[in-house]
Amino acid sequence: MSAPSKHFRFVATDRRVREDRRFVVGKGRFAADVAITGTKHVALVTCPYPAARIVRIDKAAALALPGVHHVLDGRELAAATSPLLAGLDTPNVPRRPLAVDVARYAGEWVAAVVADTRALAEDAAELVEVEYEPLPFVLDGEEAYAPGSPLVHEAHASNVLLDRTFVWGEVDKDFAESPYRLAFKIKWGRSSTVPIETFGVLANWDPWHEILDVYASIQMPRFPDQVALALKLPGSSVRVHNNVDVGGSYGVKRGIKHAVLAGYLARRLGFPIRLMEDRLENMRGGDAHGPERNFDVEVAFDDAGVIRSMKIRALDNVGAYAGRSPFQLGKPISAIVGPYRTKSVQYQAIAVTSNKTTQEAVRAFGQSPTNYAIERAIEEVAWHRGLDRLEVRRRNLIRAEQFPYLIPSGTTYDSGDYHAVIDKVLARADYASLVAERDRLRGEGLLAGIGIAACLEPSGANSTFEPLLNPKNETTTYSEGCRITVDVSGAVTVNIHTVSAGQGHETLVGTVVGEVLEIDPDRIRVVRPDSLSSLPSQSPVGSRMAIMLGGAAFHAAQKLKAKLIAIAAHDLNIPPERTVYEGGNVSDRATPQTRRSFVELVTIAHRYFHRLPPDTEPGLAFSHIIQVPTGGKLPTSDGRVQMYPCFAFEFHLLLMTIDPDLGKPEISRYVIGHDCGTVINPKIVRGMTMGGIAHGIGAALYEEFAYNPEGQLIAQTFMDYLLPSAHEVPEVEIVHHETPSPHTVFGQKGSGESGYLGAPAAIASAVNDAIRPLGLRVNSLPIKIAQLGDMIAAAKERMANSE
Amino acid sequence: MSFEALRIELNVNGETRPVEVEPRTSLLDCLREQLLLTGAHAGCEHGVCGACTVLIDGTPMRSCLMFAVQADGYAITTIEGVTPGPGELSPMQDAFCETHGMQCGYCTPAMILTAHALLANNPAPTRAEIVDAISGNICRCTGYAQIIEAIVLAAERMRRLNQPASQP
Numbered sequence: 001m002s003a004p005s006k007h008f009r010f011v012a013t014d015r016r017v018r019e020d021r022r023f024v025v026g027k028g029r030f031a032a033d034v035a036i037t038g039t040k041h042v043a044l045v046t047c048p049y050p051a052a053r054i055v056r057i058d059k060a061a062a063l064a065l066p067g068v069h070h071v072l073d074g075r076e077l078a079a080a081t082s083p084l085l086a087g088l089d090t091p092n093v094p095r096r097p098l099a100v101d102v103a104r105y106a107g108e109w110v111a112a113v114v115a116d117t118r119a120l121a122e123d124a125a126e127l128v129e130v131e132y133e134p135l136p137f138v139l140d141g142e143e144a145y146a147p148g149s150p151l152v153h154e155a156h157a158s159n160v161l162l163d164r165t166f167v168w169g170e171v172d173k174d175f176a177e178s179p180y181r182l183a184f185k186i187k188w189g190r191s192s193t194v195p196i197e198t199f200g201v202l203a204n205w206d207p208w209h210e211i212l213d214v215y216a217s218i219q220m221p222r223f224p225d226q227v228a229l230a231l232k233l234p235g236s237s238v239r240v241h242n243n244v245d246v247g248g249s250y251g252v253k254r255g256i257k258h259a260v261l262a263g264y265l266a267r268r269l270g271f272p273i274r275l276m277e278d279r280l281e282n283m284r285g286g287d288a289h290g291p292e293r294n295f296d297v298e299v300a301f302d303d304a305g306v307i308r309s310m311k312i313r314a315l316d317n318v319g320a321y322a323g324r325s326p327f328q329l330g331k332p333i334s335a336i337v338g339p340y341r342t343k344s345v346q347y348q349a350i351a352v353t354s355n356k357t358t359q360e361a362v363r364a365f366g367q368s369p370t371n372y373a374i375e376r377a378i379e380e381v382a383w384h385r386g387l388d389r390l391e392v393r394r395r396n397l398i399r400a401e402q403f404p405y406l407i408p409s410g411t412t413y414d415s416g417d418y419h420a421v422i423d424k425v426l427a428r429a430d431y432a433s434l435v436a437e438r439d440r441l442r443g444e445g446l447l448a449g450i451g452i453a454a455c456l457e458p459s460g461a462n463s464t465f466e467p468l469l470n471p472k473n474e475t476t477t478y479s480e481g482c483r484i485t486v487d488v489s490g491a492v493t494v495n496i497h498t499v500s501a502g503q504g505h506e507t508l509v510g511t512v513v514g515e516v517l518e519i520d521p522d523r524i525r526v527v528r529p530d531s532l533s534s535l536p537s538q539s540p541v542g543s544r545m546a547i548m549l550g551g552a553a554f555h556a557a558q559k560l561k562a563k564l565i566a567i568a569a570h571d572l573n574i575p576p577e578r579t580v581y582e583g584g585n586v587s588d589r590a591t592p593q594t595r596r597s598f599v600e601l602v603t604i605a606h607r608y609f610h611r612l613p614p615d616t617e618p619g620l621a622f623s624h625i626i627q628v629p630t631g632g633k634l635p636t637s638d639g640r641v642q643m644y645p646c647f648a649f650e651f652h653l654l655l656m657t658i659d660p661d662l663g664k665p666e667i668s669r670y671v672i673g674h675d676c677g678t679v680i681n682p683k684i685v686r687g688m689t690m691g692g693i694a695h696g697i698g699a700a701l702y703e704e705f706a707y708n709p710e711g712q713l714i715a716q717t718f719m720d721y722l723l724p725s726a727h728e729v730p731e732v733e734i735v736h737h738e739t740p741s742p743h744t745v746f747g748q749k750g751s752g753e754s755g756y757l758g759a760p761a762a763i764a765s766a767v768n769d770a771i772r773p774l775g776l777r778v779n780s781l782p783i784k785i786a787q788l789g790d791m792i793a794a795a796k797e798r799m800a801n802s803e
Numbered sequence: 804m805s806f807e808a809l810r811i812e813l814n815v816n817g818e819t820r821p822v823e824v825e826p827r828t829s830l831l832d833c834l835r836e837q838l839l840l841t842g843a844h845a846g847c848e849h850g851v852c853g854a855c856t857v858l859i860d861g862t863p864m865r866s867c868l869m870f871a872v873q874a875d876g877y878a879i880t881t882i883e884g885v886t887p888g889p890g891e892l893s894p895m896q897d898a899f900c901e902t903h904g905m906q907c908g909y910c911t912p913a914m915i916l917t918a919h920a921l922l923a924n925n926p927a928p929t930r931a932e933i934v935d936a937i938s939g940n941i942c943r944c945t946g947y948a949q950i951i952e953a954i955v956l957a958a959e960r961m962r963r964l965n966q967p968a969s970q971p
Contacts, residue, residue: 016900023908024896024915026842026882033841119827144876196846197909198855247909279847500835503946504908683903687945690907694946716942718851726947728933755946783910 005165010514010521011746014682017507018522019500027243031200031217032276040069040200042262042275043121045111045128046285047103048684050355050711051137051150054101054130057111061127067116068124070269074098074110082651084256085226087324088162089472093353095321097257097264102135104152105355106712107255114265114273122442137355137536137711138529141294141317146350149216152320152353161318162326162351162469166639168408169344178300181345182384186376187780188369188760189294190317191703193362194723195501196249197276199255203262205270213264214343219249219501220256221463221478221538224531230260231267236264242528246501250695251361251541252288253501254323271358283721284713289705291328292317295373305385305392310337311346312373314364318351318359326351327361328366330465331542333409334458334643335367337375339418340396345408349469355711363695364457364753365542366759371455372781375761379768390431394419394453398399410640413628413647414741414749416675421737422651425673426728428735429653438655439683441449442773447658447792451766452623453758454651457676458644459750460743461542462628465643468635476632479533479625480544482552484513484560486620488606490584490599493525494556496549497534503752504684505545509553511680512745516557518583535625541751546680547646547741548626554745555624557594563620567604568596570613578611606674629743644747646741648676650689652762654730658770663789665767667730674754675737678747689755692731696759702728704782774799813873815840816884825870831855833871833882842882842912844942853940855879856913863917863939883921884913894964895919895957904953906944914940918954926962928954 022028047054059071074096083094099108111128115121136150143149144159152159175181201216214227218240228238246253258275266273277286296313314332318325329349331388336345382392398405400417407413434450441448466473483495492508506526514521538544561581568586569576572594580587584598596604604611605620612618628645635641651673658665679685701724708714715721740747760781767783768776774795778788808823815838832850834840834857846854848867855867857869858880878913885893892900895915905911914937921936926938933954934947942950 017903019908020900020903020905021892023905024892025886025909026840026912028908028911030844030909032835032845119825164954194943195907195909196941197844197907198846198853245909246907250906252942276845279849393880502908506907683949687903687906687949690946690948691942691944692946695943717849718847719849723852723941723943725938725941726951727938729946729948731930732946732948 009566010511011680012678015511015521017504017681017683018313018510019504019506029243030197030245030247031215032200034215034244036204036272036379040114041118041121042265042273043113043125044109044281044285045113045130047099047108047110047132048106049103049108049132049134050139051135052132053104053135054099054103055133056111056131058129061129061190062113062124065124065127067119067120068113070114072098072112072130072265074100077261081230081260081264083654084230084260084323086322087327087466088322088470090156090161091323093153093161093322097261103292105357106358109285109321109433112261112265114269130413139354139356139707139711140290140352141292141315141352144317145315145350145353146727147483152355157604159348159352159354161322161353162329162349164469165346166409167346167347168640170348170620171309171311171344173529174344174780175300180384181298181303182380184376184380186295186297186373187626188291188293188372189780189782190705191292191699191782192288192705193250193252193254194249194721195250197283198279199253199258200276201255201259201262202272202274203259203266204272205266210237212238212266214238214259214263215244216255217244217246217253217261218242218255218499219246219251219253219541221541223256226256227259227263231263232529236532240531242497242499242530244499245498249501250363254360256323256797258286269421280716281373284357285651287358287360289319289357289359291369293369297373297377299377299381301381301387302317304395305381305387306395307340307342307377307381309344310342310377314370315350315352316421317354317356319356320353321358322351322353324361327465327469328361330460330469331365332367332370333465333468334411335422335456335647335782336409338371339398339399339454339456339649342665343408345464357705357713361541363756367458368757371757371765372761375453375455375765376779379765389452389476402515410636411643414645414743416649417645417737417739418624418649421649421673424735425651425653425671426735428733429669429671434655443658445660447660447770449656449766449768449770450656451762451769453655453756453765454761455761456717457543457648457650457750457753457757459543460547460628460645461544462644464635464641468639468641471776474634478538478631478633479536480548480552481537481623481625482509482549482556483535483621483623484556486560486602488602490602491525492523493527494553495527495529497529497537498539500540503540504681504700505540505549507681507684508546508550512550512553513557517651518559530744535623540752543752545752546748546750547744548628550680550748551745552624552626555626556622558568559622559624560620564601566613567601570778571596571604571611617800645743646677648749648751648754650674650754650758652758652803654762654766655768656770658767658788660792663792670730671735672732672755673735673737674737676751676754677739677741677744677749680746681746685751688751689734692753692755693732693759694724697729697763698724698754700760700763700781701783807830807930809872811872812872813874813879814877815879816881822871826870826872828871829867830869830871831866834866836937837896840881840883846911854910854913856916856940858916858920861920861923863920880916885916890900894960898957898960899953902949902956904945904950910940910942914942914950918957921954922958922961
């Protein structure tokens with residue numbers, strides 16, 4: 001399966017992205033664009049308290065409004081449906097689309113109003129009177145973890161969903177033998193990916209076919225199965241349409257509760273039902289917040305700053321309910337030592353419920369916060385020993401000749417050359433002059449800092465964190481399928497079986513199939529059939545599609561090519577070894593003029609059964625379902641397992657100036673070195689990386705789902721939750737390096753989360769370098785301008801007073 | 804609650820389109836639901852993200868913050884109006900494809916309209932001017948680099964289009 005050759009026809013060439021043509025003319029087909037006559041619309045009634053018993057729901061005034069068809073409450077829905085699937089084995093923490101008797105966060109959906117128009121549904125939602133009895137609540141993760149906390153789910157008897165400590169290697173011994181130790185706490189604040197398109201779903205029940213059609217802006221593994229399970233329908237009665245464009249997701253567009261709610265209403269009422277979140281519903285009740293994580297980190301190291309061992313306690317405040325979000329503590333196990341040679345690790349993973357909005361998967365699935373913790377540890381060690389931060393990284397990095405490299409938690413990193421990437425970045429940035437520029441700026445009275453971060457992007461998601469964190473779950477595959485057909489005219493069509501949110505999957509498979517078949521990718525049609533016509537797909541999560549969908553397309557195309565060769569060899573009456581395949585035509589190596597053209601071979605396959613090799617099926621249709629490379633094993637009892645096959649590397653370097661009066665940071669130079677193996681489409685990979693950095697800048701400096709002490713989310717609009725605009729994102733230079741993965745068909749690794757993996761750590765590093773002369777250090781993200789300004793002012797006052 | 808519908812005429816992409824709307828109907832909802840011009844997208848519906856941007860007499864405006872009845876009497880241009888014809892792309896649209904100035908495509912039509920408006924007034928914008936112009940259009944996918952490159956490329960190509968083929 002390893003990369004056969006560096007020579008490619010189409011792979012790694014700067015081809016256009018085929019999806020773009022429909023988007024630039026406004027012809028994307030987003031969930032809100034799908035129209036079915038007679039569609040009714042949903043608006044939601046939400047709980048104003050962080051925790052409350054629902055005493056009474058008075059629907060009369062809403063139902064009296066002409067054009068209002070139904071007011072659905074949690075009891076009615078719960079009686080007809082199963083709870084939504086949870087990742088962990090926590091049966092007493094049921095999650096449902098509408099609260100049943102108790103609401104557990106401010107903004108939780110309590111009732112759904114169906115009306116002729118969305119505006120009318122909103123009018124009616126205001127007329128639904130709900131009587132609440134407020135209950136005690138808990139917002140802080142540590143408080144929720146502590147005994148005596150108010151319980152979010154009384155039946156669960158605790159707020160703890162997960163609390164497991166792993167010890168990989170001789171942690172105690174390594175700590176005892178290390179001359180130095182230090183400990184610190186850091187915090188990753190609650191933010192998310194917040195796509196510009198909110199979540200939307202349109203569901204339509206056909207009672208004669210007994211099929212529920214679902215059009216949704218989803219990015220979720222096993223979405224059709226989960227909808228069917230919750231609605232108590234056979235899987236073959238739920239038809240999810242994959243040819244819906246998703247207006248951004250980056251992990252969060254799970255929408256399972258939305259789809260179950262709309263699906264139920266469509267069946268119950270006999271209308272097509274649309275539920276399109278407005279921005280408030282999206283930010284407060286859409287269950288799409290990202291990790292909120294407290295770290296306690298302890299490192300043991302030597303005089304040279306080489307880290308021998310590390311203890312990490314990570315506590316995720318997952319909010320009121322949990323789907324897969326606690327698994328975000330699992331993925332970081334795949335790269336728990338980052339790009340470093342740390343010999344042993346103790347890792348305590350804790351997930352607790354609280355009375356905040358429910359979380360979902362966010363880009364990097366918990367890896368970005370952990371990368372931030374590891375990078376902070378490196379810098380703390382450097383400062384402790386009075387060493388250069390870059391040099392300490394160098395001393396700890398895994399070296400090129402050490403690959404494949406087994407880390408303590410059982411994963412083997414596939415390949416890399418971290419020092420080479422860093423060398424390239426330092427050369428591009430002219431590091432010495434960057435340092436000189438920082439010092440010059442400092443001399444002018446500004447606060448200036450250099451930010452550095454080195455980190456990994458685990459890619460090619462398998463789901464090994466599922467059996468690791470939930471022993472009842474024995475999943476050991478995370479397959480992806482691809483099907484290729486060639487019609488009687490020779491036209492090639494490729495079927496892919498998932499929805500895309502801008503990752504360019506059509507371009508990916510067109511390129512891969514074109515590469516194998518040696519035909520122009522633009523001649524290859526790529527379509528997305530619905531879920532009832534699909535092969536297995538786990539959706540584009542965990543930076544997996546270049547590896548998994550690319551791999552499946554490659555192997556399906558190889559099968560096609562093999563059949564063309566077999567048909568030609570038989571028809572030419574020569575052994576297959578003597579054939580030469582070229583652009584779909586097959587010739588005899590001995591007499592090249594003896595050949596069968598692609599069109600002839602296709603004709604034989606479809607129509608001339610008498611010329612086919614014996615026992616050969618007519619037609620040309622090929623499927624391949626690929627297993628995750630290196631996957632397939634259950635974890636050992638001490639929690640060691642191979643997670644993810646491929647590990648991309650990125651190194652960030654930036655120069656930041658902070659206005660000493662306002663605290664406003666400005667990035668004047670940003671260089672990233674990126675190695676994701678073979679790059680299949682340079683435009684796509686560059687875009688992913690740039691976008692990931694922009695998102696990382698947001699998470700580091702601007703974005704936070706902040707709550708007030710009364711339990712209200714206070715960032716409810718884009719005026720409070722600040723997404724970086726073109727002003728906040730600097731020019732970024734990308735330096736490429738290419739260390740192919742031995743596990744993938746072209747040597748590619750994933751890049752869907754690139755940039756975001758390290759940008760927050762790099763920005764934190766720059767801020768801390770800038771404010772260090774004032775004796776300051778920030779150990780929480782986001783680092784907001786106002787907070788920074790206040791800290792700087794206070795420090796200056798202290799310094800002035802002490803003079 | 805419900806209001807009597809008003810009959811108005813909107814000038815959209817050079818055509819007069821009669822519509823009946825409630826006074827509270829936003830221009831965005833009117834364009835999408837009544838005129839089926841779905842290239843304008845709802846993002847935040849409070850005027851920050853810019854995904855609903857259309858041109859009103861050539862100026863980028865938030866169609867989510869404007870009532871349809873307020874648009875009566877103005878020339879409204881949507882993304883459908885700058886697309887030359889079936890299967891064809893404007894130089895700006897083509898430039899966005901050339902640099903891959905998008906990913907999910909949700910903010911793209913609005914971004915392209917904003918860029919069209921910029922170049923209509925300033926055929927050779929600097930990077931800073933481009934950043935200023937698009938700073939009211941949030942893109943969550945790209946980090947803006949390839950969008951800025953698209954606008955630079957389109958500006959170059961459009962300037963060249965206006966030059967004589969050979970200099971005397």
